[in-house]
Amino acid sequence: MxxxxxxxxxxxxxxxxxxxxxxxxxxxxxxxxxxxxxxxxxxxxxxxxxxxxxxxxxxxxxxxxxxxxxxxxxxxxxxxxxxxxxxxxxxxxxxxxxxxxxxxxxxxxxxxxxxxxxxxxxxxxxxxxxxxxxxxxxxxxxxxxxxxxxxxxxxxxxxxxxxxxxxxxxxxxxxxxxxxxxxxxxxxxxxxxxxxxxxxxxxxxxxxxxxxxxxxxxxxxxxxxxxxxxxxxxxxxxxxxxxxxxxxxxxxxxxxxxxxxxxxxxxxxxxxxxxxxxxxxxxxxxxKDIPLAKIEKKNYTVVSSFSRTVRIGERPVLIGERINPTGKKRFKQALVENDIGYILNEGTEQVEKGADILDVNVGLPGIDEKKMLKKAVSELQAVESAPLQIDTSDFDAMEKALRIYNGKAMINSVSGKEESLRKVFPLVKKYGGVCVALTLDDNGIPSTAKGRVEIAKKILRAADEYGIDKKDIVFDTLCMAASADITAPGVTLDALKIIHDELKMNTVLGVSNISFGLPQRDTVNSAFFAMALENGLSAAIINPYSTEMMKTYYSYMMLRGMDKDCKNYIGFSESIPVEKPVENIQKAQEKPKDQEGTTELQNAIIKGFRERAAELSAKELLSADPMSVINDQIIPALDVVGKGFEKKTVYLPQLLMSAEAAKAAFEKVKEAVSASGRTENKRAKFVIATVKGDIHDIGKNIVKALLENYGFQTIDLGKDVDPETVVETVLQEKAPLCGLSALMTTTVVSMEKTVKLLKEKAPWCKVVVGGAALTKEYAEKIGADKYAKDAMETVRYAEETEKYI
Amino acid sequence: MVKVLFYSLPECDFEEVLRYAGAGKTSDGKNEDMAEIVKECTEEAKIVRGRVCFEKYKISVENGKVKFPFAEIESESLSKNLSGCSSAVVFAATVGIGIDRLIRKYGSTDTVKALFMQAIGTERVEALCDTFCRDLSEKVKRNGYSLKPRFSPGYGDLSLDVQKKITEATQCAKNIGVTLNDGMLMSPSKSVTAIVGLYKGEER
The missing domain is CATH 3.20.20.330 (Homocysteine-binding-like domain)
Structure with a gap:
């Protein structure tokens, strides 16, 4: 047609x-x-x-x-x-x-x-x-x-x-x-x-x-x-x-x-x-007599989320690199534990720091990347409006993620290798996307700029054959460790310049690689970043948490006339953290204890001061054993708040503020444990879900947050969960505890089904239920082991049950 | 013909938000911090806009049944609510998907904010319904009518299934983007369907 x-x-x-x-x-x-x-x-x-x-x-x-x-x-x-x-x-x-x-x-x-x-x-x-x-x-x-x-x-x-x-x-x-x-x-x-x-x-x-x-x-x-x-x-x-x-x-x-x-x-x-x-x-x-307007071909390189577009080739674009497990023990742990909250947090914070696009890489041995990438993309796009860069070498995982992506993604990456061209370009053609093209091929990475440019040309020819517009290709001239080859940075920059100036193509680099193996990496990274920008870098994959990199970025924009009245630079300069004078730190340490017999960390948790709790926890961990920080500090503090909640002197938002502060303290413990390579002493596994048909999950999330505070290994299946999925997970994890939530009266039927199936297939598992739709009587009727009226009661029940395991 | 209205909502009511969040009395010392968080949340939730679609129908009420042109609804409580009314406005209102995104965003990263976003969403959609009904009340007053309190599926014995009839009659999927799933839950979640009776005379 x-x-x-x-x-x-x-x-x-x-x-x-x-x-x-x-x-x-x-x-x-x-x-x-x-x-x-x-x-x-x-x-x-x-x-x-x-x-x-x-x-x-x-x-x-x-x-x-x-x-x-x-x-x-x-x-x-x-x-x-x-x-x-x-x-x-x-x-x-x-x-x-x-x-x-x-x-x-x-x-x-x-x-x-x-x-x-x-x-x-x-x-x-x-x-x-x-x-x-x-x-x-x-x-x-x-x-x-x-x-x-x-x-x-x-x-x-x-x-x-x-x-x-x-x-x-x-x-x-x-x-x-x-x-x-x-x-x-x-x-x-x-x-x-x-x-x-x-x-x-x-x-x-x-x-x-x-x-x-x-x-x-x-x-x-x-x-x-x-x-x-x-x-x-x-x-x-x-x-x-x-x-x-x-x-x-x-x-x-x-x-x-x-x-x-x-x-x-x-x-x-x-x-x-x-x-x-x-x-x-x-x-x-x-x-009918108005001449038809000429349809002009546009050459913008655009990636998009559901709501927003980012153009590459105008001002330099920042791609946040933090959603990537490489070299990050804490991130690996989050992936193994299916901790999507951790990934979402990395996403949100990078955007707050100024990332335009978020790179998403969840490849890790032992992780089902196809499933995990799809999940991470769908969770991120549900809450973030920054476009995503789908970063994987597994072509099948790439397709699954591109298919469900709500926008035009950045795709990382294709290369001059025959298989890569054959597998990636049909996906770009079908689903759309801006493709990062690595200037390497089956013979490896050329050691000269000319070699890399030749591969770029080859990739462009292949793109044309697949019907992919060259505006949708962004070249990566491969940033390699200066410590391994002192001439490498020069080659990368030369290739970058030729591709930008002569081929008139957009470029991208994973900038942080340059300093691999060197001390004070930020110093090298930010200098190289400035050099690359000056040689025609259109987009940079960087760590937006790095103040040095952001300093370079804002200075460059200003110096290159892309920051009218230096507004952005000045705004940024005001956000640069200033080192605290010594006397202030002393003052903070001398802060009087305002609650009888509680430590500073405990106080921070009780008061719900998140940042303070994290700081103090990190400080404690310098001298104390991680487990003692949990058992002697975090848990007793939570108990104070929990008891207050039970006695109705503390209300739900305060309880949650304390829970978040405890989580922040706990996060430091997790970091310390994963850095030391030890494994935590873990408490019992607790599978938690909102039942099929119900999409209300705030109650479930509150219970989960508290359980995690108390150190339970919580496996969160989310909302609208099939009975079969709950049972499968309980069996697979051999979980002794399972919590189910339902808010709607129409969905207690699914709760009953889930409880019945659990009792049949996993009779050892204790089932605790809760939610607005339930009563103690009804919980008994459907065969649940326990009705918990709130999150604290669930925690108490889990502690009680754990004793008999 | 169903009409669609757009609203920029009035400022968020802090006390209401705290109440919906279950914050209890606000005299506690920690609440300065909490107020700061609520402020941040309301700031972020300023993106929400209200949309309402509605239509006025002639009705007849008898023997625990209310007859609308699009359906006959059996409900003692609704009949009681609409007694003495010869017409009723059926409406669907929503503050949109944006607040759901915020609730979800904080659901797995910050439960305090998630709780407040939930509370803000509820406060916002209630404020929207109040605004709509106040405007409507003023409008019908000019013709000598007054409004009954609005009545939603789920109140008394009025089945949630009635939502299906209301969403179809008001074509609210197309008009304001409100859809209904198999379990009779609405998306966006901060949406309301309701019926408001009109009766002749001064407000009782």
């Missing part, structure tokens, strides 16, 4: 107008489903399509908007889609002039939200759309029109379904809000990055508001995209006049506004809710 794609770039094609609007006029009852009419009211559907064709529409949408696999069985889909396409075909057949008339399979939203904020799994969403696509293809539609999507992630699922199940052109349209974003927060630029990456053929806007209010969004789409942009707005806003619904923009006014749309660069034009054939007819008449 390249003919249609050529045509939309050469002539102005018109889309159709509202379908629902017309159906209501013909007697569709409120609450009645439009797609039902494909079988019961064929004549009406045919007449609507025919009127649009006659009004000047070139592309009409078959009446399939609401048909998807979450709502209907495959049989029903087949019946309704075939009915819809049949009606559209009949309408086209009835037209005298059959030239330039196309039929689109219309795909609307599922009406359900995707995980983690809703309950539909990403792959289930893809399959729900795919079921409709396969039938549409079978009955011979000309293109696929995905529309009214107000969530970028769901849009991705629909586009994947369309691309994987058809070779047809795919047009994608989103419903923007008045603030110029989708309801779920995506900007037009983020949608352009996502959709171009996925290989959409045209993008646009529909529904929302009238054409006047959508001009701004269309302008932004045209400015960011290399694809044809279309507009299919509503006839303004609905108003009730004498009990009838009227849209506030008339056909004349609509057509007048659409002239502006055409002039700012929209190619295809049509209408949505409230528009009818008259709107289309008037729009055609008003705009």
């Amino acid at each position: 390249t003919e249609l794609l050529e045509k939309i770039r050469k002539t102005r094609l018109y889309l159709d107008g509202g379908m629902g609007t017309m159906l209501y006029k013909m007697g569709l009852e409120p609450g009645e489903l439009t797609e039902g009419w494909n079988l019961t009211h064929k004549a009406e559907i045919i007449s609507i399509h025919k009127k649009y064709y006659e009004a000047g529409s070139n592309i009409i949408c078959a009446n399939t908007f609401g048909i998807n696999g979450l709502k209907y069985s495959e049989e029903k889909i087949s019946e309704m889609v075939s009915g819809a396409v049949e009606c559209a075909n009949e309408a086209r057949r009835l037209c005298k002039d059959k030239e330039n008339k196309y039929i689109a399979l219309d795909i609307g939203p599922l009406g359900r939200m995707l995980k983690p904020y809703g309950d539909v799994d990403f792959e289930d969403a893809v399959e729900a759309f795919a079921k409709t696509v396969r039938v549409g293809v079978k009955f011979g539609v000309d293109l696929i029109f995905i529309e009214t999507m107000n969530d970028g992630y769901e849009t991705k699922a629909a586009v994947l379904a369309a691309k994987e199940n058809s070779g047809l052109p795919v047009f994608v349209s989103n419903a923007y809000e008045e603030d110029g974003k989708l309801i779920n927060g995506s900007s037009p630029e983020a949608m352009v990055a996502l959709l171009e990456g996925l290989g959409a053929d045209a993008i646009g806007v529909n529904c929302s508001f009238g054409p006047d209010k959508l001009l701004g969004v269309v302008k932004r789409l045209v400015a960011a995209s290399s694809l044809p942009v279309f507009a299919k707005p509503n006839a303004g806003l609905p108003e009730s006049v004498d009990g009838e619904t009227v849209y506030n923009i008339t056909a004349e006014k609509f057509a007048g506004e659409m002239i502006k749309m055409a002039k700012i660069g929209a190619c295809m034009l049509g209408g949505c809710c409230g528009t009818d054939p008259e709107y289309i007819e008037k729009t055609v008449a008003a705009t």
Whole structure:
């Protein structure tokens, strides 16, 4: 169907107008489903399509908007889609002039939200759309029109379904809000990055508001995209006049506004809710003589998250390197323990320090990288709006992560090796992404700049063969330890300069490698960073916690004129920590003990002073045994607070503040233990989950936090967890304790199921349950060993039970 | 025809947030710190915007049943709430997915903030419903009507399943991005569906 794609770039094609609007006029009852009419009211559907064709529409949408696999069985889909396409075909057949008339399979939203904020799994969403696509293809539609999507992630699922199940052109349209974003927060630029990456053929806007209010969004789409942009707005806003619904923009006014749309660069034009054939007819008449705007190819190198874009090649971009277990014992431990909170924390803090993009590498022997990378990416993207760099040498893990990534990722990496090119480039082509290309190949790393540039050229040729735009390649000229070869840094910089200046390509380096094996690494790193920036470095993979590196970065930006009025530099300089004068430290140490018989560390925990607790814990660890810090300091302090909570003199937020302070102190113990290479004396394993169907997890998280404070090995399965998963984990970990939480009365049934299954398969495991939906009586009835009214009671029960193990 | 409204919400009510978080009396010495954290959280949660979609329907109430054009709802408590009303506004309100992101972000990294974000979300969506109902009350007053207190699925014997009917009638997935899952939970989580009865005369 390249003919249609050529045509939309050469002539102005018109889309159709509202379908629902017309159906209501013909007697569709409120609450009645439009797609039902494909079988019961064929004549009406045919007449609507025919009127649009006659009004000047070139592309009409078959009446399939609401048909998807979450709502209907495959049989029903087949019946309704075939009915819809049949009606559209009949309408086209009835037209005298059959030239330039196309039929689109219309795909609307599922009406359900995707995980983690809703309950539909990403792959289930893809399959729900795919079921409709396969039938549409079978009955011979000309293109696929995905529309009214107000969530970028769901849009991705629909586009994947369309691309994987058809070779047809795919047009994608989103419903923007008045603030110029989708309801779920995506900007037009983020949608352009996502959709171009996925290989959409045209993008646009529909529904929302009238054409006047959508001009701004269309302008932004045209400015960011290399694809044809279309507009299919509503006839303004609905108003009730004498009990009838009227849209506030008339056909004349609509057509007048659409002239502006055409002039700012929209190619295809049509209408949505409230528009009818008259709107289309008037729009055609008003705009048919306006020359089609030239669609300009943009050469921005863009990565995106669900909401935000980062451009590479303008100011230097910082990629945070901290989510990587290499050389970090504490990180390895977090991975082994499935401690996602630790990874999220690394992400959030790097962004606060100024990272634009987060590198995500979780490769470690003994870890299932495919599973872990997918999990880390989905957890990070759920809470962080910085785009991610998917960093793995496992091609399968790379694909799994790219597939579920909610945006256009940075991909680390491809190289000149045959296998790498063959495996990575098809993924870049399919899912989109900006690919880091290492200038090495099957013969190794060239020792000269020229050698590395040659490989870069080879990679560019391969990219071209796979249909990957060179703007989506960023070259890494490989930063190697200066201590091993004193000429290495020079070669890296020379290659960088040639690739930047002569090949006009963007570049990236893992800067910290340069100082490997040297003392005072930050000093070397920051000097090399400045040199690389001056030689054309576009993006740097660095440690944003390093003040030296950030000093270089902000100074460079300022000195190179990228920091107006030196504002950012001055702002940054104020955040540089100043070394405390000695007298202050003494004062802090002399701080009087304000609670009878408690140590300073205990006081900090009781008061909930997080940073102070961490500092004091680190200080204690210099002389004390880690286990004694836990048993003699942290736990007794928690007990003070816990008892207060039980007596109702301390309230939940205070309890949690103490728990967080204890966690901070405990974190120092963990660090000390992992640095010493010893293993902690661990307490019993405790599997914890919110039951199937329930997505409330604050209660569960509070219990988990306290259990961890007390040193229990907590295995957190999250929320909405299948009974089978709970039982499998208990069996696998041989956990003597399991805690289940439910908030909704509707989900206590799943709790009962889980308890029953546990009692059957793992009778040794003590099950403690809690949550707003439960009572002591009910807990007994469903066979739980214990009902705990709050987190402290759970801890007490776990301690009690542990004694008998 | 369902209408959609957008709201910039009034400032967060600290006392309410503390109450929803279960903070007890605020006279405790530690609360200065806590106030600081709540302040940080409300600052971060300023991104939330309110959206409401609603529609007015003629209703009839009899024998523990309320008849709407889109459904017949059996509920003693709702019938009682709507007694004397000949019409009712059905609405769905949400403060959006942003607050869910914040709750999730802190859920595994900072339980104190997670607790406060939860509390802020609840306070925000309640404030949104209050604002909407206050505006609505003023509007209907001009025609000589008054509003009953708003009534949500889950109150009294009004089944949560009624949410399904309300979300379909108000098309709130499309209009304000509120969807319902199999377990009758709404996404975004800080969303409310409710019914407000209109009766002729002065407020009782």
